[in-house]
Structure formats: structure tokens, C-alpha cells
Amino acid sequence: MSMATSITANLALFLLCINLINIMSSALPPDFSILGYSDEDLTSPDKLIHLFELWMSKHSKSYSSLEEKLMRLELFEDNLKHIDETNRKQRSYWLGLNAFADMSQDEFKAKYLGLNQIGVPRSRGSSSVFRYENAGDLPKSVDWRKKGAVTRVKDQGQCGSCWAFSTVAAVEGINQIVTGNLTSLSEQELIDCSSENNGCNGGLMDYAFSYIASTKGLHAEEDYPYLMEEGTCEQKKADLEVVTISGYEDVPENSEESLMKALAHQPVSVAIEASGRDFQFYSGGVYDGHCGSELDHGVAAVGYGSSKGQDYIVVKNSWGSRWGEKGYIRMKRNTGRIEGLCGINKMASYPTKDQ
Structure with a gap:
């Protein structure tokens, strides 16, 4: 193996280790999928809309009008931000996008x-x-x-x-x-x-x-x-x-x-x-x-x-x-x-x- 190849391999290994350390130190639980979202879903409106559509399909959600869908999307985004912020506090529990993610707290309490x-x-x-x-x-x-x-x-x-x-x-x-x-x-x-x-x-x-x-x-x-x-x-x-x-x-x-x-x-x-x-x-x-x-x-x-x-x-x-x-x-x-x-x-x- 040449010296250049060895350096490249070691660098790749070092970057991989750093990435693993970052993952292990995250506040989120090991099985990230149970939360229903990933970091990328918080980075752009397009990704958020895509996540919302996937969530709707998973929980068999449908809305009577475009206006209602947009209102539910806003609630979904607000709830997602709260879920993610809470998870990053490294508590003894974690939150996830469940079937209540398009509801306000007052609406949830009433129903x-x-x-x-x-x-x-x-x-x-x-x-x-x-x-x-x-x-x-x-x-x-x-x-x-x-x-x-x-x-x-x-x-x-x-x-x-x-x-x-x-x-x-x-x-x-x-x-x-x-x-x-x-x-x-x-x-x-x-x-x-x-x-x-x-x-x-x-x-x-x-x-x-x-x-x-x-x-x-x-x-x-x-x-x-x-x-x-x-x-x-x-x-x-x-x-x-x-x-x-x-x-x-x-x-x-x-x-x-x-x-x-x-x-x-x-x-x-x-x-x-x-x-x-x-x-x-x-x-x-x-x-x-x-x-x-x-x-x-x-x-x-x-x-x-x-x-x-x-x-x-x-x-x-x-x-x-x-x-x-x-x-x-x-x-x-x-x-x-x-x-x-x-x-x-x-x-x-x-x-x-x-x-």
C-alpha cells in the first residue's frame, strides 16, 4: 500500500470515528427511526412537506380542504420543533411524531x-x-x-x-x-x-x-x-x-x-x-x-x-x-x-x- 493510499485510508477512518462519536452523543435514542423524523427533515420547507405527506400516509390522515391541510401542516411543524428541541435536552425519555402530531394541545385535551x-x-x-x-x-x-x-x-x-x-x-x-x-x-x-x-x-x-x-x-x-x-x-x-x-x-x-x-x-x-x-x-x-x-x-x-x-x-x-x-x-x-x-x-x- 502506498503512503498516499495509507493517509487517505486513515483520514477516512478518522472521519468515520468522528461521525460515530457525534451520533452516539446525540440526545436521541439509538433507534432513531422510532421518532418519525430525521435532522434533514428540519432543514427545508420541501423536506418538511415531504415528511408531512409520509406522516399523513402512515396514520391514514386526510383533510376536507387545502386550507385545513395548510393549518394542520403549521401545527405539525410547530409540534415537530417542540419534539426535536425536547429530545436534544437529553432527558430520560424521548418524544416522537405519533398520530397526534397535527393537533394543538387544546384540541388534543378536548378529544x-x-x-x-x-x-x-x-x-x-x-x-x-x-x-x-x-x-x-x-x-x-x-x-x-x-x-x-x-x-x-x-x-x-x-x-x-x-x-x-x-x-x-x-x-x-x-x-x-x-x-x-x-x-x-x-x-x-x-x-x-x-x-x-x-x-x-x-x-x-x-x-x-x-x-x-x-x-x-x-x-x-x-x-x-x-x-x-x-x-x-x-x-x-x-x-x-x-x-x-x-x-x-x-x-x-x-x-x-x-x-x-x-x-x-x-x-x-x-x-x-x-x-x-x-x-x-x-x-x-x-x-x-x-x-x-x-x-x-x-x-x-x-x-x-x-x-x-x-x-x-x-x-x-x-x-x-x-x-x-x-x-x-x-x-x-x-x-x-x-x-x-x-x-x-x-x-x-x-x-x-x-x-
Whole structure:
């Protein structure tokens, strides 16, 4: 090999190493594709428009007019800039271009949240006793998905029915734990029949638990499928098989220790504030982004653990499997806040099932 060739080869190797160092030091996660964009998409209007068209195709988006499309493009660009700026701060989580990328924060809040506490004081559970109060020697980690007590991630769509999905996830969990059978249950029945709640306009998990306990039970999803809108309560399904619960209990308010005790024994319905912009575009990692404790969304805690020194709670959402970590979010715990991150310790409850 000639000296000139050797110098050229060494220079190429040096440039390659520098490039790799730059990539490895980036704030973005190793699998860059999960974010839905690249650096080049931020450099010119043409590239941005091309990215928007690809995003529209991926999420089956269409608009009624050119004016609306241009308005959505502006929102998309603004959201993309926020996503990229956040990712470059090297947080413990990252954001991505999901199906909500053409929506304003206010529009997102109006369509996809649905915990309704206005004028609805929270009642205590069917028993004032917290059965897990004296639980000790909790495992370091729990994942009810691996234990077969969690069904697939579902999608509430543009209906404020998160409270029903949170309730159902917890009931599916305790039913599997007690009976050994994992049955996907009907959120639609709760929307149609739980009269203390407000269907697609919001509700509370405790009221939904009360409905299930006071009736003959909840039907399977396949027998009473989800419509993404309010329907009429179908009494004719009374002869079909149902899943029952004995009652429900509330986890002591603002006690992370109590939440962990309950979660070590079964999936738990929890309420959080999910209206933050980072939460809207969460794509992965242990979330510790900005959020308050004005509860506006019902979800289900299905496990807990730790990763790289970060303790977290595994939360099952109802925005489909393309949001977050295949429909889940790991929310930081041990934050030092009595109410927990996004208020997760404030209003937790779970169903009980004696047999």
C-alpha cells in the first residue's frame, strides 16, 4: 500500500470515528427511526412537506380542504420543533411524531382525555378497609403483562372514555388472577349503561366499578364491541356470559407506598394529568416531564420496576399501540412529590373479586 493510499485510508477512518462519536452523543435514542423524523427533515420547507405527506400516509390522515391541510401542516411543524428541541435536552425519555402530531394541545385535551371530576365528589370504596395495608416484602419489580393478566392495548379514539378503559383493565386483571382466564371485556357496556358516568364526556372509575358490582357483571368485548361513541344500553345481552367483581376499594390518597402495595397484588386503576405536550408525544424512556396534578385522564398501572437508577410505574394507556412504548408509558416514581408524578398517587382504586 502506498503512503498516499495509507493517509487517505486513515483520514477516512478518522472521519468515520468522528461521525460515530457525534451520533452516539446525540440526545436521541439509538433507534432513531422510532421518532418519525430525521435532522434533514428540519432543514427545508420541501423536506418538511415531504415528511408531512409520509406522516399523513402512515396514520391514514386526510383533510376536507387545502386550507385545513395548510393549518394542520403549521401545527405539525410547530409540534415537530417542540419534539426535536425536547429530545436534544437529553432527558430520560424521548418524544416522537405519533398520530397526534397535527393537533394543538387544546384540541388534543378536548378529544382524548375524559376523567370527569367536575361536580362529582369521589366516594370511598365499597369497603373503608385497604386490604393491602400490611403487605410487606414487596418484589423489586412486577409486570402483570408477563403474568398474563393484561389484554392487548386498546384505542379509545376521539371519545372521552378513558375512565371505562381504566376500569376494564383493572377488572380484566383481577379476573385473570382469581380465575386464571384472561378475557377482554367491554368498555362500551360501561359507556352505555353506567348511568353515574357521562359516556364519551367523561367519568370516574369508582362509579364504573360500582356499576359492575351492583349488576350481574360485565360482558366480553366480542359480545359488546366498542363503538367509539355513546349507544343504548343493550339489555338483550343479559343471557350472555359475564365477568363479575365483588366490589372495589380505594388506595389511600397520596401514598406511593400504598399504591405499590396494591400494584404488587393486582393491576390498579389510576388517574393522572396527561394534558402536557410532552405526554402527548411521549415515545419511550422513563417519563419525568413537566405535569401538574389536575387529574384529567384515567389509565391502568400494570407494574413497576427500575432502569438505570430510575424507578418507574408501568402504565397502560388507551391511545392505541402506536403511542408510547407500544401503548405503554413508564412513569417515574420516588419523585419526592406526595401526589406522585402527574398526580398518579392521588386517586387510585382497584376491583375486588372473592371467587
